[in-house]
């Protein structure tokens with residue numbers, strides 16, 4: 001006889017008490033909660049068989065996303081292949097890159113010219129027409145599932161576009177819609193908020209409020225056309241959760257919770273990371289576990305480590321499955337510009353102390369700028385390095401104003417009053433490839449390739465999921481054409497959001513070109529990582545003393561095997577090593593070492609040394 005209880009009921013009963021408690025804590029509204037549960041049930045019913053089967057498989061294998069074989073790539077569908085259909089047709093190339101986790105940058109409907117790169121969504125259930133249709137997205141998701149690629153999509157939950165149906169109705173004064181946003185008739189409360197809320201875009205979009213033509217004032221933490229949603233209203237939470245599940249039901253595997261720290265606003269606070277944000281994140285996690293347990297939540301928390309880790313929740317009450325390792329990324333670029341690994345080692349030590357089940361996404365570049373969120377108190381105490389002066393140094397270095405720097409980048413949100421500019425540019429351009437190519441200097445080109453590969457090797461040496469920024473695998477340079485586009489020229493992040501150059505990719509198999517060296521080199525690194533158990537997320541990882549402040553040494557141990565990773569962050573030849581006896585083999589080039597107390601490293605070079613007795 002058929003059991004009357006559905007899978008949904010069974011899953012819900014595991015979480016019901018907690019879910020109700022959390023919901024009531026925020027909203028104290030039984031009716032809204034009943035509606036919420038009914039909506040969840042409906043979304044579960046609408047989930048198609050292939051996705052439910054996948055949910056069941058993943059529930060039975062909860063560590064499916066922690067394997068070292070996972071390799072990510074992020075790309076804009078239009079920049080990469082014109083449209084979603086174009087991406088589907090080019091999945092072969094994505095597979096050839098070894099990628100099995102694909103993050104498609106925002107592709108939902110958004111007003112042209114007022115889109116913040118797609119992060120101002122005007123319809124959560126429609127694809128931008130020039131990219132295709134919802135049907136195309138679903139076919140792409142199906143094709144990815146068949147090819148073993150998990151698909152990640154942004155869920156821009158902090159705000160909607162001013163063109164979203166809710167926003168239009170709110171502007172027109174329709175009841176029930178104004179309350180979905182933060183509307184004010186005068187500046188009294190907005191001015192109170194401004195006293196305590198830091199600005200997100202101090203130069204491109206100053207202030208956190210916007211006055212509309214009719215005099216009403218609306219909260220806009222990001223651009224004036226991105227209206228903040230009011231999550232204190234249960235209707236907003238209910239409807240946005242339904243939007244999330246709608247996307248999950250199209251076949252999205254990973255939902256990137258965009259700007260999650262910002263979603264709860266409270267007067268007198270900085271409106272970041274408030275406790276209610278964690279209540280909402282926990283509820284979303286429960287929602288996924290009940291409706292679509294095969295779906296993962298990736299939190300976008302671009303903040304210092306103490307703010308990031310809480311978004312994992314606790315082992316009993318987890319929130320996000322994965323988070324970005326943003327501080328390691330920024331510290332990596334600091335290390336390249338200073339040639340001193342002390343801070344990176346300290347950062348790595350901090351990461352290694354976190355529980356092993358915290359899963360990070362590691363990356364060198366993404367669609368956003370690099371914000372210099374470093375541990376300045378420590379830098380000051382240890383090296384007398386001061387925040388404002390140091391940011392200036394880093395920005396000078398990466399915009400080639402510093403003598404001898406090969407990097408080519410541009411500033412982002414340069415605020416001379418605060419000395420707080422951030423930085424844009426592609427990995428290749430920041431590593432000196434663009435300058436070397438322009439100068440036609442083969443010697444410099446060789447060094448830049450080495451630097452680029454070393455940074456990728458460093459990214460791949462960390463536990464978690466490495467994510468390559470599309471184009472980096474063939475050394476894409478900055479794209480300066482955005483300067484001529486009136487919709488983009490004010491936002492230098494477009495410098496590294498250029499069109500994918502298939503012409504570059506054509507050289508990927510030719511090892512005499514820099515594209516071939518990078519592509520083949522990266523593939524080799526990824527294959528080694530996929531095959532070597534020392535790269536497991538559960539491996540014992542710690543930093544080691546390399547005997548040289550220019551060289552970072554990291555050891556990884558798993559199942560009786562040991563890997564020593566050395567990274568030379570200086571542009572000089574260096575001899576460095578670790579205190580170990582015995583013979584080691586370098587995995588990338590196959591060199592054998594009787595001893596690794598002193599290993600010669602090339603300028604900006606690296607070594608992955610596997611202890612020989614653990615090599616088979």
Ligand code: GLC
Pocket residue numbers: 116117119120156222258259300367368
């Ligand atoms: C996230 C995105 C960024 C966008 C912002 C506002 O931080 O990464 O590109 O500008 O959210 O939605």
